[in-house]
Amino acid sequence: MAVTTVDSAPAPAVVPAKKLGRGYWAGVLRRLARDPVAVTAAVIILLIVLAAIFAPYVAPADPYKSSMIRRLRPIGTPGFLLGSDELGRDMLSRLIYGGRLSLVMGVLPVFCAFAVGSFLGVAAGYAGGWLNTIIMRTVDVFYAFPSVLLAIALSGTLGAGILNAIVALTVVFVPQVTRVAESVTTQIRNRDYVEAARVSGAGPFTIVRVHVLGNVLGPIFVYSTSLISVSMILASGLSFLGLGSKPPEPEWGLMLNTLRTAIYTQPMVAALPGVMIFVTSISFNLLSDGLRSAMEVKA
Amino acid sequence: MLAFTLRRLIYVTPVAIGVTVVCFLLVHITPGDPLTAILPADATLELQEQMKAAYGFDKPLPVQYGLWFWKVLHGDLGHSIATGRPVATEVLRAVKNTLILATVATLIGFTFGTLFGFVAGYFRDSWLDKLASFVSVLGVSVPHYWLGMVLVIIFSAQLGWLPPTGAGPDGSGDWRPDAAHLRYIILPAVTMSVIPMGVIARTVRALVGDILSQDFVEALRAKGMSEFGVFRHVVTNAAPTALAVMGLQLGYLLGGSILIETVFSWPGSGFLLNAAIFQRDLPLLQGTILILAMFFVMLNLAVDVLQTALDPRIKRG
Amino acid sequence: MTEPASDATSDPAFDPAARDRGGPAQPLLSVTGLVKHFGGRRSWRGETKGAVRAVDGVDFSIAKGETLGVVGESGCGKSTTARLVMQIIAPDAGEIVFDGEALGSRALDLTTYRREVQMVFQDSYASLNPRLTVEDTIAFGPRVHGVGRREATGRAHDLLFKVGLEPARFAGRYPHELSGGQRQRINIARALALQPRLVILDEAVSALDKSVEAQVLNLLLDLKAEFGLTYMFISHDLNVVRFMADRVMVMYLGKVAEVGPSDVILKSPSHPYTAALLASMPSMDPDARTEEAPLFGDPPNPIDPPSGCRFHTRCRFASAICANVEPRLAPVARPHEVACLMAQPGSGHPRAAPLRENAA
Numbered sequence: 017m018a019v020t021t022v023d024s025a026p027a028p029a030v031v032p033a034k035k036l037g038r039g040y041w042a043g044v045l046r047r048l049a050r051d052p053v054a055v056t057a058a059v060i061i062l063l064i065v066l067a068a069i070f071a072p073y074v075a076p077a078d079p080y081k082s083s084m085i086r087r088l089r090p091i092g093t094p095g096f097l098l099g100s101d102e103l104g105r106d107m108l109s110r111l112i113y114g115g116r117l118s119l120v121m122g123v124l125p126v127f128c129a130f131a132v133g134s135f136l137g138v139a140a141g142y143a144g145g146w147l148n149t150i151i152m153r154t155v156d157v158f159y160a161f162p163s164v165l166l167a168i169a170l171s172g173t174l175g176a177g178i179l180n181a182i183v184a185l186t187v188v189f190v191p192q193v194t195r196v197a198e199s200v201t202t203q204i205r206n207r208d209y210v211e212a213a214r215v216s217g218a219g220p221f222t223i224v225r226v227h228v229l230g231n232v233l234g235p236i237f238v239y240s241t242s243l244i245s246v247s248m249i250l251a252s253g254l255s256f257l258g259l260g261s262k263p264p265e266p267e268w269g270l271m272l273n274t275l276r277t278a279i280y281t282q283p284m285v286a287a288l289p290g291v292m293i294f295v296t297s298i299s300f301n302l303l304s305d306g307l308r309s310a311m312e313v314k315a
Numbered sequence: 316m317l318a319f320t321l322r323r324l325i326y327v328t329p330v331a332i333g334v335t336v337v338c339f340l341l342v343h344i345t346p347g348d349p350l351t352a353i354l355p356a357d358a359t360l361e362l363q364e365q366m367k368a369a370y371g372f373d374k375p376l377p378v379q380y381g382l383w384f385w386k387v388l389h390g391d392l393g394h395s396i397a398t399g400r401p402v403a404t405e406v407l408r409a410v411k412n413t414l415i416l417a418t419v420a421t422l423i424g425f426t427f428g429t430l431f432g433f434v435a436g437y438f439r440d441s442w443l444d445k446l447a448s449f450v451s452v453l454g455v456s457v458p459h460y461w462l463g464m465v466l467v468i469i470f471s472a473q474l475g476w477l478p479p480t481g482a483g484p485d486g487s488g489d490w491r492p493d494a495a496h497l498r499y500i501i502l503p504a505v506t507m508s509v510i511p512m513g514v515i516a517r518t519v520r521a522l523v524g525d526i527l528s529q530d531f532v533e534a535l536r537a538k539g540m541s542e543f544g545v546f547r548h549v550v551t552n553a554a555p556t557a558l559a560v561m562g563l564q565l566g567y568l569l570g571g572s573i574l575i576e577t578v579f580s581w582p583g584s585g586f587l588l589n590a591a592i593f594q595r596d597l598p599l600l601q602g603t604i605l606i607l608a609m610f611f612v613m614l615n616l617a618v619d620v621l622q623t624a625l626d627p628r629i630k631r632g
Numbered sequence: 633m634t635e636p637a638s639d640a641t642s643d644p645a646f647d648p649a650a651r652d653r654g655g656p657a658q659p660l661l662s663v664t665g666l667v668k669h670f671g672g673r674r675s676w677r678g679e680t681k682g683a684v685r686a687v688d689g690v691d692f693s694i695a696k697g698e699t700l701g702v703v704g705e706s707g708c709g710k711s712t713t714a715r716l717v718m719q720i721i722a723p724d725a726g727e728i729v730f731d732g733e734a735l736g737s738r739a740l741d742l743t744t745y746r747r748e749v750q751m752v753f754q755d756s757y758a759s760l761n762p763r764l765t766v767e768d769t770i771a772f773g774p775r776v777h778g779v780g781r782r783e784a785t786g787r788a789h790d791l792l793f794k795v796g797l798e799p800a801r802f803a804g805r806y807p808h809e810l811s812g813g814q815r816q817r818i819n820i821a822r823a824l825a826l827q828p829r830l831v832i833l834d835e836a837v838s839a840l841d842k843s844v845e846a847q848v849l850n851l852l853l854d855l856k857a858e859f860g861l862t863y864m865f866i867s868h869d870l871n872v873v874r875f876m877a878d879r880v881m882v883m884y885l886g887k888v889a890e891v892g893p894s895d896v897i898l899k900s901p902s903h904p905y906t907a908a909l910l911a912s913m914p915s916m917d918p919d920a921r922t923e924e925a926p927l928f929g930d931p932p933n934p935i936d937p938p939s940g941c942r943f944h945t946r947c948r949f950a951s952a953i954c955a956n957v958e959p960r961l962a963p964v965a966r967p968h969e970v971a972c973l974m975a976q977p978g979s980g981h982p983r984a985a986p987l988r989e990n991a992a
Contacts, residue, residue, distance in 0.1 A: 040763055040806070207758055207759075208753040209758065209759050211720050211753070211759075212751070212753060212819075212822065213761075213772065214720060215750060216746065216772060216776050217742070217746040217747065217773070217777060217826075218772070218773075219776075222776060226764070227764075230761070231762065231763055
């Protein structure tokens with residue numbers, strides 16, 4: 017027992033203590049950095065994201081420039097490092113540019129769902145009562161649809177388009193995030209420290225801001241990151257069906273669709289966009305897994 | 316048990332009604348009037364009004380919903396705009412093909428998923444666990460429509476062993492359980508099985524790991540029970556949850572088959588849905604979604620009740 | 633009393649002595665008819681059935697500057713009483729009067745009341761937000777009540793010093809970096825940050841090691857003297873209560889069994905339940921050990937408490953009348969009050985009159 021007794025200690029100086037990087041998230045990041053799988057996944061994601069952002073500088077050719085005489089070149093053709101597509105456009109450039117739309121369409125819905133779902137779930141969980149009933153019963157209804165069906169039904173009725181696909185996917189993920197947020201918040205709400213805060217005379221908004229959000233957003237965030245992989249697959253899937261982006265925009269799912277005709281002539285080239293979706297999706301999954309186990313260690 | 320079933324049924328009813336509301340509203344969030352899809356582009360204003368009245372679109376939304384719901388209760392989902400046939404018959408025929416495909420896929424996925432999960436859970440943190448876990452991560456991360464394409468490339472385009480598309484040699488016909496049709500289901504079913512395999516493997520791994528780390532297993536070993544006896548205990552304890560996950564996966568596959576059915580031109584509900592979307596055949600779209608969602612709701616209910624019946628630890632009288 | 637350590641504590645709004653209204657004779661807290669039932673279903677006739685009668689008509693008062701110990705087995709309603717007094721849960725019935733002002737009146741709204749009354753919880757870990765540093769946790773209350781950030785931090789550092797934790801070392805730490813005893817010191821500092829006059833200590837030392845427990849108890853006594861505090865000290869450990877309390881209130885199944893000065897209650901109790909509790913304490917003196925089991929069985933189900941005296945199902949002296957007549961809390965010798973028919977002359981209990989003469 018190291019209890020400091022301060023009978024003869026000098027009067028304390030009023031200086032707010034520095035947080036010496038011993039905070040919760042610092043610990044999570046430190047543990048994450050020690051997980052080789054998660055680090056590899058993070059590096060891959062970073063590379064894909066950077067390539068997408070700096071596509072004009074990285075891509076060797078114009079992703080829109082087609083050439084009737086250079087269609088469906090195999091991988092390794094000089095000038096077409098990863099071959100060319102059915103319209104003679106450079107595959108490597110299109111894959112690099114394609115990351116832009118694919119990532120936005122995959123990540124943005126999860127981000128929106130994280131914001132909306134956290135709001136709804138925390139409100140339902142902290143307020144309880146009739147507000148909880150209304151929100152959670154509505155969530156149950158949306159849960160009654162398999163997510164792929166709901167995404168396709170919504171973007172099918174809203175009509176093809178990138179924005180509609182993002183809206184549809186957001187609607188798919190909001191109920192899932194809300195459920196997690198609600199259950200985490202309900203647990204936190206009954207903790208002694210929340211009661212202690214109430215005893216201090218704090219109002220519900222102050223308590224939620226100071227004591228609830230800090231403890232629930234982490235778990236909700238980790239859950240949300242596990243949705244990115246599904247979201248990437250679904251978003252590209254919508255484009256694959258013709259419900260997302262439209263030609264000639266480079267997007268991995270759409271490229272996969274238009275290259276379907278080439279599976280007999282250039283199978284390797286035709287499969288390439290899928291490899292990109294696969295690699296991105298699995299990297300997000302592994303990173304999310306790593307993040308979860310880094311957070312599971314008792315804080 | 317009966318009381319529990321009834322209570323679940325009462326709980327599910329408002330959810331099911333909510334599902335019908337969402338399906339009903341789907342048609343009304345479409346840009347423009349639902350009629351524009353039916354009417355010829357040069358229709359007169361008078362004809363438009365007539366059609367509106369005929370379809371009841373001039374009434375307020377809740378009334379429209381009531382009328383529609385009443386018809387749905389009597390099995391009338393309207394008529395397909397493209398074919399003119401009743402939506403209910405079209406959808407049920409397609410759902411049968413999807414159900415066959417999804418069931419086969421779930422069985423394949425369950426078999427391999429439990430295998431991987433058991434190996435991983437039993438030899439936790441060994442290289443076998445790492446391998447099995449990695450395979451299951453692959454399963455949940457792979458874009459299955461792409462996997463379908465890859466399998467077609469390998470087994471149809473390159474090797475020529477299996478047909479790339481369709482449900483049978485007779486073109487657009489339904490799938491039948493005979494030798495000629497069997498070859499057609501292999502590729503789509505294997506493609507589809509990858510998702511439940513990954514999910515079930517993850518679940519079983521966690522279950523087995525949990526059970527093995529519990530005190531009662533130590534006690535059984537200490538009492539001198541054989542490894543086989545311990546294994547049996549693990550199986551009986553893991554089975555209810557694993558089966559429940561399998562049931563839910565079947566539901567997800569039923570609703571999520573559209574991408575795979577599109578890749579393989581499988582004449583199921585997903586294929587139908589795809590056609591309905593691109594022909595803007597709204598009654599067909601609405602009917603397909605409604606039936607698939609209702610199927611999912613009922614399947615969830617069945618899984619919930621069965622799991623309770625199977626699991627001695629859950630007593631919800 | 634030492635002089636306040638900084639400007640923050642000399643603020644008259646936060647000076648407990650300046651807030652005294654009724655003088656020393658007026659009880660700081662007086663509670664009457666406190667009732668809380670949990671759950672249960674309301675029948676069509678409007679009766680509530682199947683409810684857990686956690687607190688079922690409790691009256692008590694706490695004088696200024698005293699420590700009231702509350703004892704009883706788990707489930708007797710002592711923690712519920714604390715939470716009701718603290719207004720964490722709303723009572724079904726009952727009145728709380730703080731220094732002459734009824735809670736809920738215009739003179740005493742909930743916010744004001746909550747600055748006067750604070751609580752220390754049992755679980756030192758669960759009662760600290762794991763994402764806040766020690767100083768942020770302590771400063772939270774004052775910040776809520778409109779104290780500026782600098783000043784609140786200053787007060788937090790003062791209090792850390794007062795509870796024996798050097799601010800420079802501990803202010804920036806997180807709960808998981810502290811020991812159980814240190815965490816409970818933080819909880820005490822947090823409760824004192826609003827400069828309350830009454831502090832409810834709900835099993836505040838029960839989870840601590842014996843050696844640490846003693847240190848924290850001594851700290852509590854020091855703080856009480858320094859800040860002129862009044863304590864409501866809840867514990868199942870009679871030894872600890874003997875050390876801390878001026879008066880003791882014994883609870884059984886949601887009711888008060890006996891209340892009085894601690895030296896009286898813990899030496900010569902009048903209620904058989906109190907006697908049984910005392911007898912079940914392990915004694916250091918081999919000659920004083922009892923051979924018989926003082927208390928048999930578990931407490932009855934609070935959903936359906938026994939009729940008459942709630943203790944009669946486990947009482948060695950129970951007679952037929954105990955199942956029919958509910959004893960009221962009545963004085964044996966002021967200020968010692970007991971709810972037992974044996975202690976009430978003319979109650980009809982066979983042992984009523986002689987037992988009282990013996991006790992006197």
